Amino acid sequence: MPDWIIIILKSITLIIILFTFTKLLGSKQISHMNIFDYITGIVLGGIVAVHTIDPNLNLLYGIIAMFIWFIVPFAVEWGSLKSKAFRNFTEGKSTVFIQDGKIMEDNLKKEGFTTDDLLEKLRDKDIFLTSDVEFALLEPNGAISVLPKRENRPLTAKDLGIKLAPTKEPQTVIMDGKVMHESLANLNLNLKWLETELAKLNVSIENVFMGQADNDGALYVDLYDDKIAVPEPTEKPLLLATMKKCQADLELFALSTENQTAKDMYEQNSKKLQVAIDKIETYLT
Amino acid sequence: MTVGSQVKGCFASIKNIEASLETLANKVQDVEAKNAYNEVQQIISQIKDDLKKQVIYLAREEPQYK
Numbered sequence: 001m002p003d004w005i006i007i008i009l010k011s012i013t014l015i016i017i018l019f020t021f022t023k024l025l026g027s028k029q030i031s032h033m034n035i036f037d038y039i040t041g042i043v044l045g046g047i048v049a050v051h052t053i054d055p056n057l058n059l060l061y062g063i064i065a066m067f068i069w070f071i072v073p074f075a076v077e078w079g080s081l082k083s084k085a086f087r088n089f090t091e092g093k094s095t096v097f098i099q100d101g102k103i104m105e106d107n108l109k110k111e112g113f114t115t116d117d118l119l120e121k122l123r124d125k126d127i128f129l130t131s132d133v134e135f136a137l138l139e140p141n142g143a144i145s146v147l148p149k150r151e152n153r154p155l156t157a158k159d160l161g162i163k164l165a166p167t168k169e170p171q172t173v174i175m176d177g178k179v180m181h182e183s184l185a186n187l188n189l190n191l192k193w194l195e196t197e198l199a200k201l202n203v204s205i206e207n208v209f210m211g212q213a214d215n216d217g218a219l220y221v222d223l224y225d226d227k228i229a230v231p232e233p234t235e236k237p238l239l240l241a242t243m244k245k246c247q248a249d250l251e252l253f254a255l256s257t258e259n260q261t262a263k264d265m266y267e268q269n270s271k272k273l274q275v276a277i278d279k280i281e282t283y284l285t
Numbered sequence: 286m287t288v289g290s291q292v293k294g295c296f297a298s299i300k301n302i303e304a305s306l307e308t309l310a311n312k313v314q315d316v317e318a319k320n321a322y323n324e325v326q327q328i329i330s331q332i333k334d335d336l337k338k339q340v341i342y343l344a345r346e347e348p349q350y351k
Binding site: 256275 | 309313318325339
């Protein structure tokens, strides 16, 4: 057999084996790999590379070596799933770098971090003053996690005491002019609903590049033709506006009538409607 | 516009609100939001009943505008 055929055959075999091994080892993201995963990857790649281009090497030896380099990391991963102590040993532990705004110099030295490295990592997190940090930790994968002091944390709706309506993830119901039936089903909607909504917007489904529906069943579309303006869903703002208008009307009736029972009725209902508006406003905006 | 027709217009708007709330309550996935919509829908339906009585009363008061 000529060498080139051998190389082709070996390459295909090794690609298949490498693919299966890496699939079995799990799909950890590259940034989440520890040193051991990293080395394993390089060695597996190295073995494949050497055996692919050298036709004189015995393929079986290569496969044996790859198998060993696969089975040991596999066992290590399995072991670290089962035991915390083993995990600490294989994956390393996190190191505290800053506590109560004070830098732990000894820990820095132990991990081989210079002051500049630490400052750089903090600047990455938009922190320029170490005393703004309540707590910082070096994770086993080399990233730094930072908890800023309370007053330096970004303001959230919770801090302001604002109640927000919960939102679920929107679903993409149309892609490249085709209906995604599964996403529609996830929202408890059907094709009929989609057709009605598109008819309301006066567009046909073939012209829609992307269509997304949110939790409340409002449809947002992007068309192939960018010159056509598509109206945003107005159902909810309209509802809120109508409620406010009715409330104002009732108040007006209460002021203008001279009949005492009617006046009381109008006042009472305008108050009720105000309560209703307050209750539902967060959901409608 | 007579008082009767004004109140009738408001009554129609209230009916519209009630129906919109019902569609929203049916479409929404979140339980909390669904409950809020249903709760508000009940308040609106009470208001609707009161206004309906008023509309009938006013129609009797102003039969010439009927």
